[in-house]
Amino acid sequence: MSEHVGKGVSRRKRNKAQRRTTGRRSAFATAFIVLAVASSLIAGLLLFGAARYLGDIPTLSAIKAREIGANSTVYADNGTSLGVLANDENRQPVKSNQISPWLKKSTVAIEDRRFYEHGGVDPQGISRALISNLAAGSIVQGGSTLTQQLISQIYIVKQRTFDRKIREALLAVQLEDRFSKDEILTAYLNTVFYGNNAYGVEAASQTYFAKSAKDLTLPEAALISGLPQLPSRYDPYQNPKDALVRRAQVLQAMQETGVISKAQRRKADATPLRLKRGRVYGAVKESFFVRYVANELAQEPDFGEAAVRAGGLKINTTLDPVLQREARVAMKQVLPTAGDPDAAIVAIRPKTGEIVAMASTRHFRTDQFDLTSQSRRQPGSTFKPITLAAAIEQGIDPSATTYMSAPFSWRPDENSPTWNVATAGDKYAGAVSLEKATLASDNTVYAQLAIDVGPANIVDMAERLGVRTSPLEPVPSITLGANGVSPLEMTTAYATLANGGIYHPPTAIESVLDADGQKLLGKRSRGVRVIEDGVAAEVTRILGENMRSGTGTGALMSDDRPEAGKTGTTDNHTDAWFCGYTPTLATCVWIGYPDETKSLYNVEGVGAVSGPTLPADIWHLFMDSALAGTPPVNFAAPKNPVAWNGFTSQFENRIVSSISAPDLTLSMPAPQPTVTVPVAPAATTTTGSGMTPPTATAVAVP
Structure with a gap:
């Protein structure tokens, strides 16, 4: 009897414990719903009461834009690239058609699922992100829309955090009125930080896979799209396991939004990282000449060194690659032996002043003194x-x-x-x-x-x-x-x-x-x-x-x-x-x-x-x-x-x-x-x- 009593007591304890667990889950779920509703209400009221709270409504034209640097590229007279002028921020803006569709889809899926539906601010997105983050116990989704994130990247809003968020939301609505969704998404992808000094998707693609952004595969795009949330934590070079976890989250988001199938997700999930560290800025073919070009342009009144190296410029030069090669061939033919003296050649078109060849036997990696323009030798x-x-x-x-x-x-x-x-x-x-x-x-x-x-x-x-x-x-x-x-x-x-x-x-x-x-x-x-x-x-x-x-x-x-x-x-x-x-x-x-x-x-x-x-x-x-x-x-x-x-x-x-x-x-x-x-x-x-x-x-x- 005592045995039966013991069993009855044990059963009652289990039932009571289960009821307590169920109650806690129910309460937690209720809290989710309450928080979600509250966040939606708050998000909606923010814009409604912004003018009265702030005293004035900010406009894009009144807000100072940040200086967003981009690499400048130097080209020979036939259009071939001679190299990149390195910016402090490695950034190479590209057009929309130069970005892989997978990169656009994966970014929208993980950062802003309703990007194509909202007008710059998304109360539902805020609610969904809050619930997802609480459920995961970590930040897996952001509450700000892509448009709001772009505003925070390119405009300087110097207010306290709460004020700034309201102003950014108002500016995001204005940005949506001015530009198409694709223009906003492209601007975001060219601006955001992806870790390892890579700003924008082109720099990120070159940094992690040594290829252009337009050539990224689904697994590669998913990896890159997951980096902006926590670039250091998800750095695939330093933390490959965390990077794979984050990639899986992006792929799951893509499946949930219907842009890929379950089979595609599984196949991409099973793909190794296959990283390939590319040259950060690419090889410079004519280092002395490229540096001379940068210095010449920096002396122009409308440019300066900062604009030259961070202006995203396309600098077309007068250098004729054929004549440059012939100059090197001539010097090598006459001075073929190691230990021979140095030589330098400069060739100019008299009717224009255009420098078409500017070469020396010196190697830039070992000695950066330019014999053609910096040397002062007796003639x-x-x-x-x-x-x-x-x-x-x-x-x-x-x-x-x-x-x-x-x-x-x-x-x-x-x-x-x-x-x-x-x-x-x-x-x-x-x-x-x-x-x-x-x-x-x-x-x-x-x-x-x-x-x-x-x-x-x-x-x-x-x-x-x-x-x-x-x-x-x-x-x-x-x-x-x-x-x-x-x-x-x-x-x-x-x-x-x-x-x-x-x-x-x-x-x-x-x-x-x-x-x-x-x-x-x-x-x-x-x-x-x-x-x-x-x-x-x-x-x-x-x-x-x-x-x-x-x-x-x-x-x-x-x-x-x-x-x-x-x-x-x-x-x-x-x-x-x-x-x-x-x-x-x-x-x-x-x-x-x-x-x-x-x-x-x-x-x-x-x-x-x-x-x-x-x-x-x-x-x-x-x-x-x-x-x-x-x-x-x-x-x-x-x-x-x-x-x-x-x-x-x-x-x-x-x-x-x-x-x-x-x-x-x-x-x-x-x-x-x-x-x-x-x-x-x-x-x-x-x-x-x-x-x-x-x-x-x-x-x-x-």
């Missing part, structure tokens, strides 16, 4: 055409003006040091015209010419032609390449001569478009005449003859097209140059070691590298390839020929006094390396003419 005798242009502008006739080719010493006054200039091998031409001295690259003649013309006038000419970023000292040795310049500057100066004296600022940018394809920047320069076409034509005529019978013969192109050029070599063979041009292309080549004191000796079978050797070889190879298949173009005849004056050099007496010199060799020296000793003044003594003499010896030749 040797390639600077002489600038002095020649200054002389011609003053009416000095190169054919009729004679100088003494002989060792030259100059001391303007007793307080100044003596400047000594000589020619290598002690071989001189005696009395020689300025034109023939140019073909022989005679330093002693150009030293005298620089003093006659005036160093300040040479500086002025250099700056007008395009040497505008390097500081130039107005000393006589400037004519022998005393001042460091960049290959870009020298190419610009020669391009101005090729263009008949019309200067175009060198530019690497063809146009700039915003993310919507609107042009923000186009061609900016029509060119400015800086010297008369007659002056440029006379310089071109002499440099053209230099290619046929002077120091430039080694660079002469294979076809018989009009061309002009000049060699240059510095003291102790530390720098070697060749600069030249046709009417359609100006190019400069530089060779040297990073250590400016290291001489170019014994390089690829050349005992002492000079302008007429390896630089001329590279120039020849590049220009032959660059202009292959294009018809020859003649230099334009000048409309304003130079009016020569009756110039008399202050050194004319050297010619008269040398007639009786029995040991003077009067033959033209054979082309040989030009060795120019650029020297800065050692003293601050200034003569009455405003010239400060240099203090060391210059040993001459081509």
Whole structure:
């Protein structure tokens, strides 16, 4: 009996416990319903009483928009991508048709099921999210609509949390009135944070699967759509198990909303993560050039560095990939061995200033110093055409003006040091015209010419032609390449001569478009005449003859097209140059070691590298390839020929006094390396003419 009593008591206890459990469940369910109804009522009343509570209704136009950054992309002139300018936030906006439909469906399913039904605020969604989150014991659904989330991402609303939520809801309604659902969804997908510094679906797709957003599969899209709720917790790289759980939640939501079947959900659930970490910003093909482009655009008044790197710009450049490749091929063919000196090439279209090739042998990963635009190396005798242009502008006739080719010493006054200039091998031409001295690259003649013309006038000419970023000292040795310049500057100066004296600022940018394809920047320069076409034509005529019978013969192109050029070599063979041009292309080549004191000796079978050797070889190879298949173009005849004056050099007496010199060799020296000793003044003594003499010896030749 006691046993039966015990059993009866036990049964009653169980029934009582079950009733208590059922009661608790019923109470909990009732609480859910009450909370859901309450949240719906609150959500509905919020908008109804917002105006009275806030005092005014906010408008989109009155609220400051956030600066939403996006990567800018740089393109070559044929439309191929050269690389991305990295933004602090890795973001690459894409259009609606560039986003996988699975990504849109999965995002709506997990974030805002009634997105296509509500008008910006969804009371039912708030209720459903509250119930789902309480049931799961964690946040699995958000209460805000996608439109509200977008408002919080792109507009700055500086109120307390409760006020801000009301204002965001009001703004969301306005946003829905202005834009279509697809526009709002696309904007959201381009804005939201997906972890690992990926903002927007394109960056997320590249970050997690190394593919474009339009190519995402169902499992991949479900994974990405689940990240915005808690990007760190669901990071598939750091927490793959949690990421799979979250993906399953997204897939379940998609099944519940009818966008996928149960079979599709099961198949996607069984798919491994298969992550593939892509390049965050993609490979940059021409790192030096891309950086140069970014710096050039950042200097434009309407841009600046922040806009360049975070403006989502499409930057179309002038770089010709074919010519860029040919530049590298030419340098590699002439300098194929590890340990060879560095080389750099810049090529410019004279009629536009467009940089079509800008290459060097240096690798960006190991050394980010740009030899084409940042280096300041002495140009040797390639600077002489600038002095020649200054002389011609003053009416000095190169054919009729004679100088003494002989060792030259100059001391303007007793307080100044003596400047000594000589020619290598002690071989001189005696009395020689300025034109023939140019073909022989005679330093002693150009030293005298620089003093006659005036160093300040040479500086002025250099700056007008395009040497505008390097500081130039107005000393006589400037004519022998005393001042460091960049290959870009020298190419610009020669391009101005090729263009008949019309200067175009060198530019690497063809146009700039915003993310919507609107042009923000186009061609900016029509060119400015800086010297008369007659002056440029006379310089071109002499440099053209230099290619046929002077120091430039080694660079002469294979076809018989009009061309002009000049060699240059510095003291102790530390720098070697060749600069030249046709009417359609100006190019400069530089060779040297990073250590400016290291001489170019014994390089690829050349005992002492000079302008007429390896630089001329590279120039020849590049220009032959660059202009292959294009018809020859003649230099334009000048409309304003130079009016020569009756110039008399202050050194004319050297010619008269040398007639009786029995040991003077009067033959033209054979082309040989030009060795120019650029020297800065050692003293601050200034003569009455405003010239400060240099203090060391210059040993001459081509």
